[in-house]
Amino acid sequence: MVALARPLATLLDALSAARGAVLPWAPVMLSFGIGAYFLAREEPGQGAYALAGAGFLLALLLRLFGGERWHLPAVGAALALAGFLIAGARADLVAGPVLADRYYGPVVGRIVGIDRSFSDQPRLTLDQVSLDIVAPSRTPAKVRVALHGEDAFVPEPGQRVRLIAHLSPPDGPVEPGGFDFQRIAWFERLGAVGYTRDPVTVTAPSDGGPGLWAFRVRMWLSRAMQAGMEGQAGAFAAALMTGDRSGVTRATNDALRNSNLSHLISISGLHMGLLSGFVFAFCRYGLALVPPLALRLNTKKIAAVLALFAATFYLFLAGPNVATRRAYVMAAVMLVAVLLDRRAISLRSVAIAALIVLLLEPESLVEPGFQMSFGATVALIAAFQHWARVSARLPALLRPVAALCLSSLAAGTATLPIAAVHFNRIAEYGFVANLAAVPLMGMAVMPAGVVAALLAPFGLAAPALWVMEQGCRAILLVAAFVSGLDGAVIPVVTPVAWVLPVMSLGALTFVLTRPPWLRVCGAAAVAASLAGWNLAERPLLLIAGEGALVGLRTPEGRALSKAKGAGFVAASWLEDDGDLVDQETAFARGAFTGTRGQVRADLGPVALWHLTGKTSARRAEAVCTPGAIVVLDGYWQGGSPACRLFDAQFLDQSGAVAVQDSGQGIVTVVSARDLAGRRLWNDRGTRARRLGN
Known part of the structure; x- marks a missing residue:
């Protein structure tokens, strides 16, 4: 002892x-x-x-x-x-009702959000919801509905609307251990999601509620900017200045993501830093041009106060989403540090910002935005600790270029593994794309946006908006060019669950500690996590939570049972496999044969059947033979099945299913519920016990 x-x-x-x-x-x-x-x-x-x-x-x-x-x-x-x-x-x-079962019928609510769905359709978020035959105490606080019809409806913030929609509870992970949308929806108080193919009827104009004034201003500015700028340049400008991404198409989003420029369209620390930094510099140097003021006033602190006001206005304008709030907290902490005569950019200020964010929204910890924002910031501070000493040895003309290269390299290195874990891809030319695009953001787009806002009340914003449009257009050209290069995207297989936590803790140990032996331990943890990345073994067979899709691993890659339908599930499976093909290509791999609604594949001596459609339950009895595996999107209507059956009743309870082969036959069946456990956001019984229903 x-x-x-x-x-x-x-x-x-x-x-x-x-x-x-x-x-x-x-x-x-x-x-x-x-x-x-x-x-x-x-x-x-x-x-x-x-x-x-x-x-x-x-x-x-x-x-x-x-x-x-x-x-x-x-x-x-x-x-x-x-x-x-x-x-x-x-x-x-944040607890609120979650829709218990599927619902089809009238939905009445107030528009509090406008964006785009995975299928590139306009999408509305409604609150003050009313559903037929659903008691108010069990009606979700918010629902989200994609508009799949050809209606020319133009949504306005605060409108009360009525529509006929298909709703369902938020889906769980598309595979065991995968991305958990139910958890995200729970903390957003989103109790149902769905779609409509029918026209939307406005039952009342905007109610003028005080909680929606920022939303109305945001949408007004966004539409004004898009009306004055052609094409996706206007939608991109509106997204980065107001947070409204409803005009940005999926093609633009894909180009930005594949070139590692998607961070430019999400209001984050970069935008808040550029905005507050420009206002700070503009005010400080502007006051310095007036000697009577510069000699009598602390222009640095005045500039910090004005920059803080600008950042606060930007927060309310862009909407209080998680990424924007996080960026605001980081900027506010640094500006307050200036007011208190402390170092604005330091590991201590970043730690204070992280503490505030985690105390207010602890769920941010498991979201990629939090991890990438703070990871990049810590990496930048660590990289620039000795910059003054190094830059003094460089020619004056090379210093800005070297600083840009160092910042892009540091931030890119810190966020690359996080993005790879969450999005299953590495943008090979992201470093080059950021070198070209970030200066355009810092020197043209954001300054022009601030100048346009200042000149707009006088009707003089047109020249600044033109500069902003050209900068946005150039950024989109960079994104399109880089994403179109051969090998622009390197697919990455989803690693085992412990890789990212171990890598993050190792990197923090290396950066935040001074003793050499601790730094060696941190570097060793990072190396071990990288080595463990390839330990993940993708499932032999994946079954969607509703039985709508089946994916079988083959030597050519995962083969899917349908060429269309369940598109989000298909894309997620293929991305997790590190496979860049689309759903139609995966279906064409030929592992599944048969007619529409009844296809078969072979797992060695075992027959795998996937049956879909209104008559799937009647057809299932004929193929449910001993030893066979049958996936059914309906409910089994016979007696005890002779086959290994995955029908709608089983999948309702289990969620998505993964079947793994040990080499001696199919022995392991893992459900999404098994791995996710029984939590408030995914289990009706747990919710009822906790909330007293």
Whole structure:
């Protein structure tokens, strides 16, 4: 025991001596608790929260009354336990009804969101929802409906509309362990999603509610910009200035994503930084041109206040979505640091911003936007720590170019593995695309947008808008050119679940610590995660949650049972496989043969049948022979099936299914519910117990 106590005491003393450099670790410790909440297989009960609360209080007592060497461990434990408690509290606070079953009928609601669906159709988000035959207490707070009809309806913020829609509860993961839309929808209070093919009827004009004024201003500005700029340049400009992406087509989004420029269209730290930075510099240097003011006033702090006002207005204009709020917090923390005579850009300020975001929205931790934003920021700060010393040795003309290259390389290196994990692709020429596009954003598009906003009340915005349009058009040309190059996109297989957390913790250890042995440990963790990337084995067979699609792994790649239908599921499976082909190509691989609605594939000696359509249940009995696998999008109507049956009733309970081959036959069946567990957002019983229904 003595032999163990001495190293522990030495470690605690070392932590105590380094307490001035541990603030950047505070959000990391908070993240441990938040991550533990989201990783839980069952929704934590009152006992778990009581235990965590007691542990939190004990940690605080240890911090207040324990020896100095115990201060940092106590604070770390308190932060981790607080993260667990905050995540659970947040999940309860946003709780709302989720549609219990499929619904077809009238939907009445108020428009509070306008965007585009995966199929490139206009999409409305409605609140104040009313559904026929659904009790108000069980009606979702929000629903989202894609408009698939040919109606010329132009939605306006705040309008009350009536439409006939197909609605269903938010879907779970498209495969076990995959992206969980149900969790995202829960925290957005989105209780149903669907589509309509019928015209939309306006039952009342905008109600003028105070909560929608920013939305109305946003849409008015967006449409004005799109009316004054031709094509996708106007839609792109509107998206980055107002947050309205409803005019950006899927083709444009794909080009931006494949060239690693998609971050330019999502209002994030780059936009908020460019805007507030331009306003700060404009105000400070403008005041410097007036000597009486420059000699009597602290122009730096005045510029910081004005930049903070500009960032706040941008937040309300662009909408309080997660990415925009996160970017605002980061910018606000840095500007407040200027007001307090502290370093604006430092690891401490980034840590404070991360703490604020995680305390307000702990679910951000598991979203790619949070991970990429803070990962890029930390990498940039670390890369530029010694920039002043290095740049002094470079010719003056090369310094801006070198700084741009270094920033693109640092941010790109930090975000590349995160993007690869979440989006299954690497933009091979993303570095080049960013070198060309980011300066256009910083020197033309954003400054022109700010100048246009200042001149618009006087009717003089046209020249600035023209500059902005040309800059946006040039960025889109860069995106189209780079995305069209051979090998522009490198597909990446989805790694095992532990890869990204281990890589992130290793990278943070390398950046945030000073002892060489800790940095070596961090680098080793990153190397181990990269080596473990290829340990993932994709399932032999995938079955969609509603039985609408089946995917079989073949030597040529995954073959799909249908050429059309369930497009989002098909695209997700192929991307997770690291396969760039489309659904029709995957179907044409020929593993499935037969007629429409009844196809067959062979898994060695086992026959696999996929039956769809209104008569699928009647046809299923003929093919449900011993040893066969039958996937049915309807409900089995016979007695005990002789085959291995996956019908609608089974899949309603299990969610998507993966079947794996151990080499000795098909032995492992894993359902999405098995891996996701029973949580508030995916289990009706858990929800009812927690909410008292």
